[in-house]
Amino acid sequence: xxxxxxxxxxxxxxxxxxxxxxxxxxxxxxxxxxxxxxxxxxxxxxxxxxxxxxxxxxxxxxxxxxxxxxxxxxxxxxxxxxxxxxxxxxxxxxxxxxxxxx
Amino acid sequence: xxxxxxxxxxxxxxxxxxxxxxxxxxxxxxxxxxxxxxxxxxxxxxxxxxxxxxxxxxxxxxxxxxxxxxxxxxxxxxxxxxxxxxxxxxxxxxxxxxxxxxxxxxxxxxxxxxxxxxxxxxxxxxxxxxxxxxxxxxxxxxxxxxxxxxxxxxxxxxxxxxxxxxxxxxxxxxxxxxxxxxxxxxxxxxxxxxxxxxxxxxxxxxxxxxxxxxxxxxxxxxxxxxxxxxxxxxxxxxxxxxxxxxxxxxxxxxxxxxxxxxxxxxxxxxxxxxxxxxxxxxxxxxxxxxxxxxxxxxxxxxxxxxxxxxxxxxxxxxxxxxxxxxxxxxxxxxxxxxxxxxxxxxxxxxxxxxxxxxxxxxxxxxxxxxxxxxxxxxxxxxxxxxxxxxxxxxxxxxxxxxxxxxxxxxxxxxxxxxxxxxxxxxxxxxxxxxxxxxxxxxxxxxxxxxxxxxxxxxxxxxxxxxxxxxxxxxxxxxxxxxxxxxxxxxxxxxxxxx
Numbered sequence: 001x002x003x004x005x006x007x008x009x010x011x012x013x014x015x016x017x018x019x020x021x022x023x024x025x026x027x028x029x030x031x032x033x034x035x036x037x038x039x040x041x042x043x044x045x046x047x048x049x050x051x052x053x054x055x056x057x058x059x060x061x062x063x064x065x066x067x068x069x070x071x072x073x074x075x076x077x078x079x080x081x082x083x084x085x086x087x088x089x090x091x092x093x094x095x096x097x098x099x100x101x102x
Numbered sequence: 103x104x105x106x107x108x109x110x111x112x113x114x115x116x117x118x119x120x121x122x123x124x125x126x127x128x129x130x131x132x133x134x135x136x137x138x139x140x141x142x143x144x145x146x147x148x149x150x151x152x153x154x155x156x157x158x159x160x161x162x163x164x165x166x167x168x169x170x171x172x173x174x175x176x177x178x179x180x181x182x183x184x185x186x187x188x189x190x191x192x193x194x195x196x197x198x199x200x201x202x203x204x205x206x207x208x209x210x211x212x213x214x215x216x217x218x219x220x221x222x223x224x225x226x227x228x229x230x231x232x233x234x235x236x237x238x239x240x241x242x243x244x245x246x247x248x249x250x251x252x253x254x255x256x257x258x259x260x261x262x263x264x265x266x267x268x269x270x271x272x273x274x275x276x277x278x279x280x281x282x283x284x285x286x287x288x289x290x291x292x293x294x295x296x297x298x299x300x301x302x303x304x305x306x307x308x309x310x311x312x313x314x315x316x317x318x319x320x321x322x323x324x325x326x327x328x329x330x331x332x333x334x335x336x337x338x339x340x341x342x343x344x345x346x347x348x349x350x351x352x353x354x355x356x357x358x359x360x361x362x363x364x365x366x367x368x369x370x371x372x373x374x375x376x377x378x379x380x381x382x383x384x385x386x387x388x389x390x391x392x393x394x395x396x397x398x399x400x401x402x403x404x405x406x407x408x409x410x411x412x413x414x415x416x417x418x419x420x421x422x423x424x425x426x427x428x429x430x431x432x433x434x435x436x437x438x439x440x441x442x443x444x445x446x447x448x449x450x451x452x453x454x455x456x457x458x459x460x461x462x463x464x465x466x467x468x469x470x471x472x473x474x475x476x477x478x479x480x481x482x483x484x485x486x487x488x489x490x491x492x493x494x495x496x497x498x499x500x501x502x503x504x505x506x507x508x509x510x511x512x513x514x515x516x517x518x519x520x521x522x523x524x525x526x527x528x529x530x531x532x533x534x535x536x537x538x539x540x541x542x543x544x545x546x547x548x549x550x551x552x553x554x555x556x557x558x559x560x561x562x563x564x565x566x567x568x569x570x571x572x573x574x575x576x577x578x579x580x581x582x583x584x585x586x587x588x589x590x591x592x593x594x595x596x597x598x599x600x
Contacts, residue, residue, distance in 0.1 A: 005103070005267065006103045008107075019103050021103065021271075060111060060115055060279065060280075061111065061278070061279020061280055061308075063274070074103070074274055076107060095278055096431055097278060097281075098276050098277075098404075099362065099364065099386060099388035099405055100277075100288070100305065100309070100311075100335055100337075100362055100364055100388065101276075101364045101389075101392075101402050102298050102305050102337055102364070102398055102399065
């Protein structure tokens with residue numbers, strides 16, 4: 001899959017949706033709950049939905065990163081399946097709180 | 103990433119929370135999203151091109167920002183304070199366009215070629231019209247989010263281009279999604295055509311903080327609204343803060359709900375920020391430094407930095423109250439000498455910045471270099487702990503006999519003189535030194551002599567920074583966002599001499 005910056009992807013197994021903030025340096029397959037994500041608005045494959053949340057379940061507004069490839073995604077809709085790239089789990093990006101300046 | 107997604111996320115996560123407007127008649131995130139969508143569809147059907155906004159601050163401003171994003175049109179807020187001829191010329195440059203215009207300003211802008219005019223009230227009605235609400239949104243993929251005509255002090259204003267990815271990157275890298283609690287409300291008093299106004303809308307939506315709009319700034323109205331609306335956050339340019347403080351003091355108003363006050367858009371005189379911190383001891387102060395071309399803030403002096411600086415007896419730490427803090431962790435910042443080499447610590451040069459929020463583009467022309475760096479045209483230096491000190495526009499810095507002199511530093515000292523109401527310091531050509539320091543002073547409570555004033559500066563700074571040419575005037579020229587127009591005075595005094 002070609003993960004362009006700004007492209008939006010949906011989980012096949014839950015409600016999670018992510019937007020690519022920074023693409024991986026060299027391709028890769030983004031998955032949620034163990035199943036490849038699909039382009040937002042596209043048809044979802046016929047796979048079983050997750051009943052229970054995995055750890056870490058994607059939370060809206062949080063960013064997730066893969067240190068190896070540089071991939072960074074923003075979760076824009078919460079879900080239950082954990083995110084991974086080529087089988088490597090994505091890590092929650094800890095954001096340093098900045099004072100409001102606008 | 104598209105800025106409309108920021109509102110979509112907020113509307114899905116906290117649909118019923120108040121997004122914009124007064125406590126009594128606020129608009130929720132879900133309603134703001136619905137209005138933006140309906141308004142966008144309606145605007146899109148009226149004509150092609152840019153969506154222009156000519157009007158005072160109101161709920162219509164953020165609605166129009168997101169409506170434009172919804173239908174993939176650039177949003178171009180114009181400065182309604184311009185003279186009619188200038189405003190019409192700028193409006194003509196946006197064609198083809200659809201312009202949302204405050205009802206009482208329509209007569210000033212009608213009949214410009216290629217521009218469809220609609221009143222603000224018609225736009226507001228369209229946003230709540232069920233027909234527009236039900237309409238299918240066209241699929242769009244246009245990436246210019248905002249066009250801002252920079253308030254140049256010479257020549258024609260340039261149209262700065264901010265793309266969705268720059269603004270969205272700024273928001274998601276500096277704001278934690280929905281971290282605001284439900285009581286938080288920010289008072290927006292910069293006009294809609296200022297980058298801080300655009301950034302305030304986007305960051306507040308993402309933070310989940312209600313935005314309250316002051317149609318036009320006056321210090322009395324600001325204090326009234328801040329108190330009545332239980333405002334917790336606000337951003338002011340330094341001249342605004344300087345005018346608000348005496349009102350607070352005279353009324354004994356403590357603004358108990360106010361938690362955070364940020365400032366930027368110009369140099370903050372030390373006397374003003376010190377007074378503000380004394381008057382509002384429980385408020386967190388933050389200084390944000392940024393440019394239109396950088397999608398707002400690129401460096402911040404935070405509340406802890408403010409407290410550490412003002413409490414310190416070490417002059418090195420204390421002077422950080424006059425710095426703009428440290429660069430955002432999400433970008434890179436360098437100080438370069440005229441030959442391109444990195445400036446050593448404590449040495450002045452030009453501020454360069456690189457990062458995903460940096461737009462660095464004018465309509466038809468990108469000014470980002472091949473390695474992604476943007477030259478800010480600001481002069482500055484960094485101390486040994488990475489605090490950035492901005493001296494002003496490169497053109498404003500006075501170079502006297504090889505020494506860089508920041509006009510703001512000399513002005514700050516003169517402003518503390520009991521007989522100085524206002525002052526502008528700038529360089530004039532000088533045969534011996536290249537440039538010499540000149541000052542134009544607005545006096546108060548009596549007439550200071552130039553010898554007095556020169557002695558005042560010399561005692562606090564040093565003789566090389568002491569103005570050699572003096573003039574007294576009734577007032578100084580400012581642009582409408584409160585920036586002192588030193589260049590105007592420089593031209594006038596240079597012409598007088600010639």
